[in-house]
Amino acid sequence: MKVLLVAEYRQGRLAESTSELLGFADALGGDVSMALVGSPDQLPGFDGRLHFADAGIYGEYDSELHKRLLLQAVEAETPDLIVFMHSSYGWDLAPRISAALGVALLSGVAGMDGDGFTTRCCNGKMRRTVTAMTSPAVLTLLPGAFPSVQPEGVSPELHPMAASGVPVVEFIRYEPPSTGGIDLTRSDVIVCAGRGVGSREKVGLVRALADALGGEVGATRPVVDAGWLEHGRQIGSTGQSVSPGLYVACGVSGAIQHLAGMKGSGFVIALNTDRDAPIVEVADLLVVADLEEFLPLLTAKLGS
Numbered sequence: 001m002k003v004l005l006v007a008e009y010r011q012g013r014l015a016e017s018t019s020e021l022l023g024f025a026d027a028l029g030g031d032v033s034m035a036l037v038g039s040p041d042q043l044p045g046f047d048g049r050l051h052f053a054d055a056g057i058y059g060e061y062d063s064e065l066h067k068r069l070l071l072q073a074v075e076a077e078t079p080d081l082i083v084f085m086h087s088s089y090g091w092d093l094a095p096r097i098s099a100a101l102g103v104a105l106l107s108g109v110a111g112m113d114g115d116g117f118t119t120r121c122c123n124g125k126m127r128r129t130v131t132a133m134t135s136p137a138v139l140t141l142l143p144g145a146f147p148s149v150q151p152e153g154v155s156p157e158l159h160p161m162a163a164s165g166v167p168v169v170e171f172i173r174y175e176p177p178s179t180g181g182i183d184l185t186r187s188d189v190i191v192c193a194g195r196g197v198g199s200r201e202k203v204g205l206v207r208a209l210a211d212a213l214g215g216e217v218g219a220t221r222p223v224v225d226a227g228w229l230e231h232g233r234q235i236g237s238t239g240q241s242v243s244p245g246l247y248v249a250c251g252v253s254g255a256i257q258h259l260a261g262m263k264g265s266g267f268v269i270a271l272n273t274d275r276d277a278p279i280v281e282v283a284d285l286l287v288v289a290d291l292e293e294f295l296p297l298l299t300a301k302l303g304s
């Protein structure tokens with residue numbers, strides 16, 4: 001199996017997700033190469049071929065020029081799989097590569113299952129196993145789905161890439177998501193409200209427990225989308241990444257996009273009516289209970 005990983009470079013830095021791409025390749029086994037439009041000062045360490053172009057010339061992102069560069073790497077490597085992260089870079093570029101080659105795109109891969117790959121469906125409630133009917137196939141990997149691998153003491157073999165043509169898009173600026181001044185990354189205790197909380201009013205139960213524990217309130221995306229808590233409290237791949245000593249997940253199912261933001265937590269307590277919710281996979285302690293009944297009891301106990 002030949003795998004071409006597409007690494008990312010953003011705001012002057014090689015993306016940390018490069019280690020997840022290498023983790024995927026490691027889990028798959030086989031021959032690894034990588035393509036990167038980045039900085040010669042920040043090359044990934046791995047044992048393989050690196051098709052490299054300088055972002056100083058081609059920009060950190062230009063959909064058309066980067067596509068042309070990557071197609072060169074594909075031609076040189078003839079890979080079985082072309083693997084992106086499921087990030088804004090991958091969302092934009094992976095379909096362009098798939099369309100240019102006329103090959104399958106498996107989007108949001110969360111795992112491997114025999115010869116197939118697992119992806120989520122039904123708003124993340126179910127998993128399905130899919131197999132590409134073409135070779136090569138293009139994949140995007142969900143952040144946090146594969147372990148990070150950071151080989152040490154190895155350097156790739158450099159193969160320069162070059163492309164001509166005028167850019168068809170103009171890059172203007174990065175706009176980081178606003179956290180509204182809430183920095184959850186420094187909190188040692190986070191009590192997170194999930195959709196299972198049920199309503200804006202009941203978020204108060206979560207806040208009371210956070211206060212009793214001297215911690216902060218976090219939120220899953222549906223809670224933020226519903227306007228029950230501000231966006232700055234969202235934890236996950238499109239929110240903040242946190243690593244508190246104690247993480248209490250209240251009515252949180254444990255979708256992979258949420259886990260990506262809290263997997264660095266020390267001790268995880270999950271409170272859920274569903275004993276089979278995916279959060280169980282990362283929880284140190286599961287309390288199977290209705291949070292409306294359990295949270296006031298726990299908070300009162302802590303206060304006494």
Ligand SMILES: Cc1cc2nc3c(=O)[nH]c(=O)nc-3n(C[C@H](O)[C@H](O)[C@H](O)COP(=O)(O)OP(=O)(O)OC[C@H]3O[C@@H](n4cnc5c(N)ncnc54)[C@H](O)[C@@H]3O)c2cc1C
Pocket residue numbers: 123124193194195196197219220221222223234235236237238239250251252253254255256257258261271272273274277289290291292
């Ligand atoms: C591109 C993309 C990016 C995303 N980014 C993020 C992100 O950054 N962060 C994020 O969180 N999500 C993100 N999501 C959404 C993610 O896929 C999930 O939909 C979301 O995390 C689910 O939130 P939840 O666990 O609160 O809700 P649900 O999945 O609906 O889970 C609710 C849970 O509450 C439990 N429950 C229900 N009632 C009770 C009760 N009375 N007592 C106790 N438990 C109860 C249920 O059993 C269930 O497990 C993203 C999705 C996409 C596609």
